Amino acid sequence: xxxxxxxxxxxxxxxxxxxxxxxxxxxxxxxxxxxxxxxxxxxxxxxxxxxxxxxxxxxxxxxxxxxxxxxxxxxxxxxxxxxxxxxxxxxxxxxxxxxxxxxxxxxxxxxxxxxxxxxxxxxxxxxxxxxxxxxxxxxxxxxxxxxxxxxxxxxxxxxxxxxxxxxxxxxxxxxxxxxxxxxxxxxxxxxxxxxxxxxxxxxxxxxxxxxxxxxxxxxxxxxxxxxxxxxxxxxxxxxxxxxxxxxxxxxxxxxxxxxx
Amino acid sequence: xxxxxxxxxxxxxxxxxxxxxxxxxxxxxxxxxxxxxxxxxxxxxxxxxxxxxxxxxxxxxxxxxxxxxxxxxxxxxxxxxxxxxxxxxxxxxxxxxxxxxxxxxxxxxxxxxxxxxxxxxxxxxxxxxxxxxxxxxxxxxxxxxxxxxxxxxxxxxxxxxxxxxxxxxxxxxxxxxxxxxxxxxxxxxxxxxxxxxxxxxxxxxxxxxxxxxxxxxxxxxxxxxxxxxxxxxxxxxxxxxxxxxxxxxxxxxxxxxxxxxxxxxxxxxxxxxxxxxxxxxxxxxxxxxxxxxxxxxxxxxxxxxxxxxxxxxxxxxxxxxxxxxxxxxxxxxxxxxxxxxxxxxxxxxxxxxxxxxxxxxxxxxxxxxxxxxxxxxxxxxxxxxxxxxxxxxxxxxxxxxxxxxxxxxxxxxxxxxxxxxxxxxxxxxxxxxxxxxxxxxxxxxxxxxxxxxxxxxxxxxxxxxxxxxxxxxxxxxxxxxxxxxxxxxxxxxxxx
Numbered sequence: 001x002x003x004x005x006x007x008x009x010x011x012x013x014x015x016x017x018x019x020x021x022x023x024x025x026x027x028x029x030x031x032x033x034x035x036x037x038x039x040x041x042x043x044x045x046x047x048x049x050x051x052x053x054x055x056x057x058x059x060x061x062x063x064x065x066x067x068x069x070x071x072x073x074x075x076x077x078x079x080x081x082x083x084x085x086x087x088x089x090x091x092x093x094x095x096x097x098x099x100x101x102x103x104x105x106x107x108x109x110x111x112x113x114x115x116x117x118x119x120x121x122x123x124x125x126x127x128x129x130x131x132x133x134x135x136x137x138x139x140x141x142x143x144x145x146x147x148x149x150x151x152x153x154x155x156x157x158x159x160x161x162x163x164x165x166x167x168x169x170x171x172x173x174x175x176x177x178x179x180x181x182x183x184x185x186x187x188x189x190x191x192x193x194x195x196x197x198x199x200x201x202x203x204x205x206x207x208x209x210x211x212x213x214x215x216x217x218x219x220x221x222x223x224x225x226x227x228x229x230x231x232x233x234x235x236x237x238x239x240x241x242x243x244x245x246x247x248x249x250x251x252x253x254x255x256x257x258x259x260x
Numbered sequence: 261x262x263x264x265x266x267x268x269x270x271x272x273x274x275x276x277x278x279x280x281x282x283x284x285x286x287x288x289x290x291x292x293x294x295x296x297x298x299x300x301x302x303x304x305x306x307x308x309x310x311x312x313x314x315x316x317x318x319x320x321x322x323x324x325x326x327x328x329x330x331x332x333x334x335x336x337x338x339x340x341x342x343x344x345x346x347x348x349x350x351x352x353x354x355x356x357x358x359x360x361x362x363x364x365x366x367x368x369x370x371x372x373x374x375x376x377x378x379x380x381x382x383x384x385x386x387x388x389x390x391x392x393x394x395x396x397x398x399x400x401x402x403x404x405x406x407x408x409x410x411x412x413x414x415x416x417x418x419x420x421x422x423x424x425x426x427x428x429x430x431x432x433x434x435x436x437x438x439x440x441x442x443x444x445x446x447x448x449x450x451x452x453x454x455x456x457x458x459x460x461x462x463x464x465x466x467x468x469x470x471x472x473x474x475x476x477x478x479x480x481x482x483x484x485x486x487x488x489x490x491x492x493x494x495x496x497x498x499x500x501x502x503x504x505x506x507x508x509x510x511x512x513x514x515x516x517x518x519x520x521x522x523x524x525x526x527x528x529x530x531x532x533x534x535x536x537x538x539x540x541x542x543x544x545x546x547x548x549x550x551x552x553x554x555x556x557x558x559x560x561x562x563x564x565x566x567x568x569x570x571x572x573x574x575x576x577x578x579x580x581x582x583x584x585x586x587x588x589x590x591x592x593x594x595x596x597x598x599x600x601x602x603x604x605x606x607x608x609x610x611x612x613x614x615x616x617x618x619x620x621x622x623x624x625x626x627x628x629x630x631x632x633x634x635x636x637x638x639x640x641x642x643x644x645x646x647x648x649x650x651x652x653x654x655x656x657x658x659x660x661x662x663x664x665x666x667x668x669x670x671x672x673x674x675x676x677x678x679x680x681x682x683x684x685x686x687x688x689x690x691x692x693x694x695x696x697x698x699x700x701x702x703x704x705x706x707x708x709x710x711x712x713x714x715x716x717x718x719x720x721x722x723x724x725x726x727x728x729x730x731x732x733x734x735x736x737x738x739x740x741x742x743x744x745x746x747x748x749x750x751x752x753x754x755x756x
Binding site: 130131149152153156159160164166167168170171172173174175176177178179188192195196199200203204206207208209210211212213214215217218219220221222223224 | 315318320344345348349353356359362365368369371373374375377378381382385402414418584585610611612615619622624626627628629630640641644645688692
């Protein structure tokens, strides 16, 4: 498995056009950012959990990819509970930190929100092949091919950078300058990597140009990228998540619009 | 064969080009006529402007801000920039030419850019892959192909464009002998099928001798040095070309004198027994073993070649023996003559302590360069050893002189030619006088003159008691220097 050719198991979600997944993740994120309350976040999270099995992600892959979220969400929750804006009944107070009804529900809202926004984003992209995404961006959204395919080709170079980085580290040791402190070493090695990557990038650009890339001629696409009823259904379903979440928050009276 | 009608005609009239950053033109006053279907080998010493000419033919030299052109260079009467799609180019570096993640998509890429219809693309892709002998599924990832496979993939992408002019810029310089043959044969096959005109740059003449029917030699002082049939040109200009670094059959580079050193001086330096080598993959904790059960003894003055097929773990072994990677198993132990008061495990030595003990020359010299000019680059090692400024200057000057780098003392290492980069990377290691020298493919892509100089230098070091371990595919190199050969076999089951 590599960055650009991920192992993607065939699943309902994996077959959806990546552009639809991108829009879905954006809609959920924007809608959930409109309010800070625990009800909308919790409802969205529960609905997402119900849909998760359709992504076809293996359990190990799921936990591996979402690991940062499971660390970040409780941490954000805890700090808000301890240091967040106080309101309502005080539950615990040491002078320096205080827990109140207000900070407790705010912390809960933030922790759940990070999960509710992060999970669909990560899961949808874990089931997306970058090549398919580029095809979608170019054909469905009609973004300029120069930008989309340039980015895709650049992504392939990332694998080479990892290899370069290891060689640079070994070379620094061989050249007698590998003993310096970690920060100085990483900074200098980073600069070397930058020089190497600019060179690789310009060689790749020449190779692409020689293959007719970037000319004025209209280009064709070898792999069709279609946006049909399946994608519309998927989008409808994805939009339903924040709609239900927001309505639940309004009905329960917890809705707190961020701009008011 | 009726194919010749499909080739392009190439004409140059007083053509020249100066890169915007240089004072002197890279090429000037070039005149020639290449008929449709002709197959031309383009020769010349390094710096004669061969690559500039081939890039110009491919239309990728850039616009007026990149340099100034003079005269006329035409493909079927058109400027190269407007002949895109008629011309296909394959470059030297296998890694920098792969664009997409899967084999089929990568071949299709050029066709897409030319606006070929989808059905037609998917007819051409398998045909092109078959023509270059790349028998892989279309969704095979491009990242784990060998160098030879990557070059054939690049060729397949070009073949699918159906170009009338095929341009190759040292396509086999970074490949092992097997890869060289694969690529050469694939080119011969596609020319047979398409009748396209060919211009190829390569300083190992013998590789292309059976494929080409004309040789053009560029003169670094402008114009052409020679132009004619291969037999004619090589007979008339063979000696001159060999002196300029071209590998001409019948004019082998001079071999150095080898003097075996006194058996009494052969103190043991390094011993490997039942050694396994491997690397810790990204995101893993335990190394994945690439080869095992290696036994090897290295003594003062030894010269050992490490050979074996791709994927046998030769580079990993070299990095392990050089104390850069920890052994994945078994034992690697430095003897007192090498350890010089330190522990027996080279990978536990500090970076600075390695300098006077083991020196490593990497396969890609660019990985080794740390600073912005040649002189400073040579001073890195001696400074790390905390030598006095006078000693540093003395060592640097001596190396600049001995490796003919003095004229380049202030140049940026990255702007040097391939041969110069190799010389510099060797010189940086010699600056700290290590007792054991480990080299990884030191002769890849070298012209015959650099090769000769490098081999002479290494022979001199061996005479003075330095030991050498070299990973190499180069049989001439093995013959010239190696006393012993360690052949690594791919362990059974390693590919699973």
